[in-house]
Amino acid sequence: MKIIICLLICFYSINISFSQPHIRGTVTLDMEKGYIHCEFRVSNLPELTNYKILLNHGMNIKYFRNKKGQLIPYNGYYAGKMNGEGLEYYFVNNQNVKINLESTFEIEYSGAFPVYKKDLNGFDFKGYIAVNENTLRATEQSKWYPILYDEDTDRRIDNYTYDITVNTKTSKSVFINGNPPKKGISSVFKSSKAFPLFLFAGDYNFVKVKGNYLINTDVTEDVSKKIFENIDSIKLYYKNLLGTDFKDEIYIINHKAVKDLKNGSWGFNTYPAFGFSNLNFSKLLTKENKFKENRYKFFAHELAHNYFGNNVNSGKLSWFWLEGTAEYLSLVALEDYTNKKNVDGYYAYYCKSIKKKKFIPLNDIKNKKQINSDYRYILGPLIFKSFEISFGRKITINTLKTLLELSKKQTLDIKIWEKSAIKNGVSRESFKTFKKDFLSSNMFKENNINLIRKTITKTTY
Numbered sequence: 001m002k003i004i005i006c007l008l009i010c011f012y013s014i015n016i017s018f019s020q021p022h023i024r025g026t027v028t029l030d031m032e033k034g035y036i037h038c039e040f041r042v043s044n045l046p047e048l049t050n051y052k053i054l055l056n057h058g059m060n061i062k063y064f065r066n067k068k069g070q071l072i073p074y075n076g077y078y079a080g081k082m083n084g085e086g087l088e089y090y091f092v093n094n095q096n097v098k099i100n101l102e103s104t105f106e107i108e109y110s111g112a113f114p115v116y117k118k119d120l121n122g123f124d125f126k127g128y129i130a131v132n133e134n135t136l137r138a139t140e141q142s143k144w145y146p147i148l149y150d151e152d153t154d155r156r157i158d159n160y161t162y163d164i165t166v167n168t169k170t171s172k173s174v175f176i177n178g179n180p181p182k183k184g185i186s187s188v189f190k191s192s193k194a195f196p197l198f199l200f201a202g203d204y205n206f207v208k209v210k211g212n213y214l215i216n217t218d219v220t221e222d223v224s225k226k227i228f229e230n231i232d233s234i235k236l237y238y239k240n241l242l243g244t245d246f247k248d249e250i251y252i253i254n255h256k257a258v259k260d261l262k263n264g265s266w267g268f269n270t271y272p273a274f275g276f277s278n279l280n281f282s283k284l285l286t287k288e289n290k291f292k293e294n295r296y297k298f299f300a301h302e303l304a305h306n307y308f309g310n311n312v313n314s315g316k317l318s319w320f321w322l323e324g325t326a327e328y329l330s331l332v333a334l335e336d337y338t339n340k341k342n343v344d345g346y347y348a349y350y351c352k353s354i355k356k357k358k359f360i361p362l363n364d365i366k367n368k369k370q371i372n373s374d375y376r377y378i379l380g381p382l383i384f385k386s387f388e389i390s391f392g393r394k395i396t397i398n399t400l401k402t403l404l405e406l407s408k409k410q411t412l413d414i415k416i417w418e419k420s421a422i423k424n425g426v427s428r429e430s431f432k433t434f435k436k437d438f439l440s441s442n443m444f445k446e447n448n449i450n451l452i453r454k455t456i457t458k459t460t461y
């Protein structure tokens with residue numbers, strides 16, 4: 001069974017309780033050299049004492065200035081600490097003591113990145129600034145623009161309203177998330193709604209379908225229309241399932257990974273943009289113009305991140321909440337799209353693929369790095385499936401809805417899961433038993449697998 005999964009962290013736009021930060025300025029690109037130069041003014045920032053400003057480790061800062069144009073002393077440039085793809089910076093006073101975040105700052109910086117032509121890299125991921133002979137791809141995860149990190153809540157603030165001019169010598173088209181792509185060597189992009197800034201520039205065309213865009217693909221308008229009809233049906237499915245809607249126009253971007261994906265595909269979500277690699281858009285549909293089963297699941301996983309995205313990306317279990325839920329929801333959606341027997345095949349395959357692997361019980365996880373890729377994409381959905389078998393699908397979905405609500409203000413953990421389950425009809429005692437067997441026991445993996453295997457229909461796996 002060919003399984004395509006979102007390999008990387010996915011973010012989406014959430015409502016943050018303070019007013020949104022705004023970024024204004026100019027980006028200059030030289031695609032042939034892989035060169036990026038930025039001059040930004042970042043304003044409307046929250047009052048933070050425990051914070052870091054994160055910027056891609058390949059960017060060299062010329063200076064930070066305050067709103068009066070005076071230099072702001074800062075730290076982080078010597079023996080700097082990394083946070084994901086970025087180096088951590090913070091403002092200091094003249095005695096080199098950390099001071100609060102300025103409400104507005106200016107920053108100028110440059111970076112140059114390798115241009116991949118014939119030879120490829122051994123890896124690629126959403127946080128990589130990837131330049132090839134045709135396009136430049138930089139998502140918010142790459143921290144190509146300054147991102148704020150709130151240390152108290154372990155959250156990144158990377159959704160900004162913006163007013164950005166992109167100048168480029170050679171690119172024919174430029175896209176910044178939340179705005180339609182534009183052609184030309186100098187384009188202005190403005191948004192009063194905050195988005196994670198996914199920058200995609202290069203020599204490409206795009207197709208518009210009722211405000212949605214397919215970018216850098218060669219499919220006809222008719223096929224594009226059908227693809228968006230299918231995506232709309234998944235959106236509607238989640239709206240009915242989870243009770244909230246998302247109405248933004250969607251941007252589907254085809255990009256070339258800088259590693260060899262062989263026969264696999266790769267997708268990520270930077271809502272409302274979706275990046276895909278090695279996906280043949282003209283072959284996504286059946287004769288009846290419906291998504292093929294594995295493609296439906298692929299998009300259902302990505303669209304699930306519109307719910308479980310940046311809001312759950314904090315704390316030691318962040319990977320479990322982020323990918324375990326999205327993968328489980330994609331299987332729930334698929335069950336209604338095809339049938340239970342088909343989806344049982346996925347569960348059986350997942351059970352089999354981790355049979356010989358060892359995992360730390362969820363309740364004993366101390367560090368987010370302990371949740372590896374198998375944990376996120378295979379064991380995670382199996383744990384939610386065990387919850388579903390134990391308490392029913394309705395309670396499981398309602399519990400997820402409560403978790404979604406709570407995740408807007410706090411970091412999710414097992415206690416909050418318990419609270420949400422109890423709110424939706426699970427008794428304290430039953431959750432305790434579930435926790436003991438499926439989250440805490442040294443045999444927790446086996447318990448999950450055994451329960452699922454007992455309830456699914458026999459398949460070829």
Ligand SMILES: [Zn+2]
Nearest residue numbers: 006010323326
């Ligand atoms: Zn994912």
